[in-house]
Amino acid sequence: MPQTAAQTAAHSATRNIALYPWFKFLRSLTFWQAIWFLFFQDRLTAADAIMLYAIYDIGTIVLEVPSGYMSDRFGRRVTLIFSACSGLAGAIFLAMGDSFAAFAMAQVCLGASTAFASGTDSALLYESLNAAGREEEIEAQELKAWRFSFIALALSAVLGGAGYGVDHLLPFYAGSAAFACALAVTFSFRSLPRRTITAPEGAEILRLASLKTAFGIPVLNWLFGLGILMYMFSHVLYVFGQPFILQALSDTGFRGDAPLVSGLVTATMMGLSVAVSLYAPALRNLLGLSKVLLLAFALQIMLSAVLSLTGQAIVIAILFLRMIPDALSKPFIIARIQPLLNDEARATYISLQSFCGRLLFAGALFFTSRFASDTGTMPAAEIQQILGWYALAGLACLIILALTAPRLKIDNGTPNRGL
Numbered sequence: 001m002p003q004t005a006a007q008t009a010a011h012s013a014t015r016n017i018a019l020y021p022w023f024k025f026l027r028s029l030t031f032w033q034a035i036w037f038l039f040f041q042d043r044l045t046a047a048d049a050i051m052l053y054a055i056y057d058i059g060t061i062v063l064e065v066p067s068g069y070m071s072d073r074f075g076r077r078v079t080l081i082f083s084a085c086s087g088l089a090g091a092i093f094l095a096m097g098d099s100f101a102a103f104a105m106a107q108v109c110l111g112a113s114t115a116f117a118s119g120t121d122s123a124l125l126y127e128s129l130n131a132a133g134r135e136e137e138i139e140a141q142e143l144k145a146w147r148f149s150f151i152a153l154a155l156s157a158v159l160g161g162a163g164y165g166v167d168h169l170l171p172f173y174a175g176s177a178a179f180a181c182a183l184a185v186t187f188s189f190r191s192l193p194r195r196t197i198t199a200p201e202g203a204e205i206l207r208l209a210s211l212k213t214a215f216g217i218p219v220l221n222w223l224f225g226l227g228i229l230m231y232m233f234s235h236v237l238y239v240f241g242q243p244f245i246l247q248a249l250s251d252t253g254f255r256g257d258a259p260l261v262s263g264l265v266t267a268t269m270m271g272l273s274v275a276v277s278l279y280a281p282a283l284r285n286l287l288g289l290s291k292v293l294l295l296a297f298a299l300q301i302m303l304s305a306v307l308s309l310t311g312q313a314i315v316i317a318i319l320f321l322r323m324i325p326d327a328l329s330k331p332f333i334i335a336r337i338q339p340l341l342n343d344e345a346r347a348t349y350i351s352l353q354s355f356c357g358r359l360l361f362a363g364a365l366f367f368t369s370r371f372a373s374d375t376g377t378m379p380a381a382e383i384q385q386i387l388g389w390y391a392l393a394g395l396a397c398l399i400i401l402a403l404t405a406p407r408l409k410i411d412n413g414t415p416n417r418g419l
């Protein structure tokens with residue numbers, strides 16, 4: 001007996017839900033994550049390494065909002081295919097590059113890959129859950145996918161750090177293989193019928209009107225600002241953590257083991273983050289969403305502050321905590337905003353938030369690169385000074401968010417069903 005349209009949509013949605021965590025897993029197998037700064041610094045300079053990360057963010061910024069529009073207009077599956085293709089191209093450029101220009105092209109491609117996935121992946125999940133009649137599982141499914149991502153990050157960090165000691169290009173070849181597998185998964189996703197009437201060609205103003213409506217909701221504005229700030233502070237230690245480890249190990253006789261140590265540190269931080277995510281729903285229910293999010297942001301600021309005060313090797317352990325704030329925030333923020341957005345602007349809104357976060361951080365990095373060493377490795381005093389600036393700025397932002405939170409109904413969100 002032929003399936004009805006509703007049955008076909010439900011079957012496609014169920015398939016997407018099952019594949020989604022594996023897509024997140026494969027995209028997160030970035031084997032170079034723990035050694036990229038060391039790699040660029042070794043071949044170029046510390047200032048160039050910072051600049052190359054800023055170029056990655058610029059590559060994402062340029063396509064962030066257009067990719068959200070593409071996703072809302074042409075579909076989630078097509079946009080995710082573009083994401084995987086761009087990531088594969090970027091990984092290949094990293095493996096084969098030997099100049100600043102080649103590495104810059106790689107960063108642009110990787111930034112484009114992130115832009116095409118940003119917002120689109122979460123929109124695909126939410127709309128698949130809705131089509132399957134399981135939208136109340138949004139927090140549970142976001143947490144599940146988040147754990148898959150961080151398990152992949154942990155595995156690829158330690159393997160990439162160890163592989164770098166064997167061959168400096170091995171992490172990039174492995175990353176290329178991972179993106180190729182992610183591309184295969186994106187082809188296996190199924191497109192879903194839209195729940196709302198698709199705007200006719202030339203009616204993009206309707207999508208802008210949807211965004212205007214979204215920004216009229218105070219809760220979304222507060223979460224929008226918090227998301228921007230937490231993106232920046234999460235990536236501060238991603239950029240400066242590797243040179244910090246290198247300098248901290250210089251006085252211990254283990255400087256040559258910095259890539260492996262960086263990989264082990266990254267793997268540990270991802271593992272701890274996954275462990276914390278198991279208890280995050282209970283903490284959210286106990287304290288309320290706003291307090292958990294403010295706690296997560298405060299932890300990010302505290303980490304930068306601690307590293308700005310000392311360069312001792314023992315402090316490397318503080319980096320174990322770097323991804324815990326993500327476990328206490330990202331899945332809950334996404335789950336809170338999804339029901340408040342409509343299909344016509346969902347990916348565009350999330351992409352716009354990422355756009356603003358990356359724009360802010362890229363600007364900060366370009367400014368920071370002016371004070372970084374252009375003759376080799378970054379000195380410890382330089383790293384600590386930069387982190388101190390970030391910590392002071394973050395404290396001011398935290399105070400503003402804490403003062404404005406009580407007036408908003410931030411905690412009136414989706415309950416933790418199925419967790």
